[in-house]
Amino acid sequence: MSQHAIEFENVRKSYGDTLALDGISFSVEPGTTTVLVGPSGCGKTTTMKLVNRLEDPTDGTVKFEGQDVQEVDKIDLRRSIGYVIQDIGLFDHMTVAENVATVPRLLDWDEERIDERVDELLELMDLPPAQYREDYPRELSGGQRQRVGVARALAADPDVMLMDEPFGALDPITRDNLQDEFLEIQEQINTTILFVTHDIDEALKMGDKIAIYDVGEVVQYDTPENILENPATEFVEDFIGQNRGLKKLQVLEVGHIMSTDGRIVGQSWADVRSTGSVPAEVATDESGTPAHVAADQSTETALSKLVESDGSKLPVVENGSVVGTVSVDQINDASSEPKEIVYE
Amino acid sequence: MSNLLFEAFTYLTSNFDTFLALLREHIVLVLVAQVAATVVAVTAGILATRNERVKTWVLSGGNVSQTIPPLAVIALVFPFVGIGFNSAVLAMWVYALLPIITNTIAGIEEVPESTIRSAEGMGMTDWEILRKIQLPLAVPVIFAGIRTSTVMNVGTAYLAIFIGAGGLGDWVVTGIQLFNNPQILAGAIPGALLAISLDTVLGFVERSLDTQTTSGGGGAAADA
Structure with missing residues (x-):
């Protein structure tokens, strides 16, 4: 075998x-x-x-x-x-x-x-x-x-x-x-x-x-x-x-780099939206509704959503509830070159 | 001219029994030669696509068979198979081979390389590839070859009379010898009509065999 x-x-x-x-x-x-x-x-x-x-x-x-x-x-x-x-x-x-x-x-x-x-x-x-x-x-x-x-x-x-x-x-x-x-x-x-x-x-x-x-x-x-x-x-x-x-x-999946602390983490995404308790820094899509990504989507998708809006954070949603948030800075860190590269 | 046609028609109707007998002989000659030629030529064509050297032999054989005039074939073979039906069929058979051979080879070789490759990759044996993929895809092309040689042989069968095998050539040759124009036409025109109708019928069959163009529910007889 x-x-x-x-x-x-x-x-x-x-x-x-x-x-x-x-x-x-x-x-x-x-x-x-x-x-x-x-x-x-x-x-x-x-x-x-x-x-x-x-x-x-x-x-x-x-x-x-x-x-x-x-x-x-x-x-x-x-x-x-x-x-x-x-x-x-x-x-x-x-x-x-x-x-x-x-x-x-x-x-x-x-x-x-x-x-x-x-x-x-x-x-x-x-x-x-x-x-x-x-x-x-x-x-x-x-x-x-x-x-x-x-x-x-x-x-x-x-x-x-x-x-x-x-x-x-x-x-x-x-x-x-x-x-x-x-x-x-x-x-x-x-x-x-x-x-x-x-x-x-x-x-x-x-x-x-x-x-x-x-x-x-x-x-x-x-x-x-x-x-x-x-x-x-x-x-x-x-x-x-x-x-x-x-x-x-x-x-890179969003789930790997998101931060899991924050005010809305752990709540249902539908509740967060319906109660209007969406934090001000959350990105919105072109129609003005709050945007989000799924944990298994690519970081590229998250970045694109962040760039298209003026918010600085994007909620990560899995099975209907918010499991974390991701920001441009986090993405930046994740994509930067490995530290051992020496610039001449 | 129309007078002559009328006389030919009168000749035909007043000798109608003889006409039917001659027509029957003619059709039987074409049919037997054609069936035998198809069996041999398709087999030879298939073998030719399996091996380059066999292909050279088969194609040169086919070319030679097409070049020798049927009368010469008769002259060559009648000492062995005798005078009459057999010699005539043999000569026509030889003459019918080439179009079917070339079309069988072309039809099989036209099957795209990728089709063969995927059939092979899915675990079809060589025999299964031939039977389920190459032959079905080649059938319309092969059939076109059969159609061409059938029409050619309707004409060739007129020579059968020279070796005593009958057919519509009887009236044409006798008519020439007797300067009997109505008799010549009564023999020649039905042959022409026979060729045209065979061509039409076979053409129809050929198109219905081409499943790739007759899509939809109708022609479901593809799974050979």
């Missing part, structure tokens, strides 16, 4: 004389999203393909749920792992329902169970079955097609999903929406996800853990917060790019 969903142990992969992966080792914990990020040709997609054996390693072992994938039947292995690619690869001659039913059909589920599962997934993906079941992929928008792609990958309820730049071909607004939706869905389904992207912002947003690739090797494998705080190499620093402070605000 192993507690890791996927393990890479000193994996090397070469194509002729070209070395694609030069001894990578890391493990992916169950139920988490691990993002592989790096420039084109760095080996991140190859790494992913090693998991469902679309590629085989030249050297080293890849383990899936504790078992060496080389010892598992390729076809069985692939059917137990969800797979989503950038071009989606929907089957144009099949309806949305038939597309989603692909793997359950391969696994010989009975039709009734397949139908139920298809409806359930389309519901989850915000594609009402009554409306979309019988549509053909060509009738859908890019965002809808990718939702079908994700539903299809989830169909047989895999423990692990591989997603190769799943949102890469979408426009920024659709991409952003799908990312948000997917984060919500991921909380419900609790699947282990290996996610490939070349976009560091997407990596920071989606990942519980991030593996940053330079050519053929993983240069840092850590949480988004730690990567932003302590980039391991100059390459990582360059790859994160500018505005490291701001990026940190995107991954």
Whole structure:
């Protein structure tokens, strides 16, 4: 028994004389999203393909749920792992329902169970079955097609999903929406996800853990917060790019930096508002009503609300009651550079 | 001219039993050659997409088969299969191969790389990918090839008479020898009409096979 969903142990992969992966080792914990990020040709997609054996390693072992994938039947292995690619690869001659039913059909589920599962997934993906079941992929928008792609990958309820730049071909607004939706869905389904992207912002947003690739090797494998705080190499620093402070605000939840003392802390937010006991320094939105953030929202959102108003504090609300407040100064402290950096 | 057409029509109606027999022979020739050609050409086309070397052989074979005139094929094969129906069908079969082969290859190769890749990643075997993904997507294209070669062979079947296999060519050739223009036309015009109607019917079938354009509830026969 192993507690890791996927393990890479000193994996090397070469194509002729070209070395694609030069001894990578890391493990992916169950139920988490691990993002592989790096420039084109760095080996991140190859790494992913090693998991469902679309590629085989030249050297080293890849383990899936504790078992060496080389010892598992390729076809069985692939059917137990969800797979989503950038071009989606929907089957144009099949309806949305038939597309989603692909793997359950391969696994010989009975039709009734397949139908139920298809409806359930389309519901989850915000594609009402009554409306979309019988549509053909060509009738859908890019965002809808990718939702079908994700539903299809989830169909047989895999423990692990591989997603190769799943949102890469979408426009920024659709991409952003799908990312948000997917984060919500991921909380419900609790699947282990290996996610490939070349976009560091997407990596920071989606990942519980991030593996940053330079050519053929993983240069840092850590949480988004730690990567932003302590980039391991100059390459990582360059790859994160500018505005490291701001990026940190995107991954930092308000709950981690709020102060928990204050006059209104512990009261119900609805009561505070209805009794008119909102402190004067509390920020208001453009219509003049007092603003607030949720504890699991990003510090960036809090900052944006504070900047848009003239208040200096923002109540943090969780399950209807005020659990703390956050101010521009606190955010400032949180985003400042680590102390060990010496300015010359 | 209209007088000639009228005479041709009179010739046809007064020899209607013979006409039906010739028409039947003609259609049977086309049908048998076509079914045999489809089976062989689709198989060859599929094999060709699996292996580059096989593809070279299949395509050059198909090209040669298209280049040799049917009469030459008859001349080559009748010492072995004899005079009559068999030789004629063989010649027409050879002639029908190429359009179906090229369209089978094109249809399968047109399936987007990403579609194949995701099918593979979801755990379909090569055979499942062929049967459930590549062939269904290629069917409209393959069918277009069958349609083209069918129409071509309605014309080729007129030569069957030279080897004693009957068909509408009987009236055309006899008419030429006897300078009997009404008889020539009575043999030729029905063939033209046959080609046009087969083309129309097969074209209709072809469009209904293309599920990607006939969306909606109607054409639900896609799950082959």
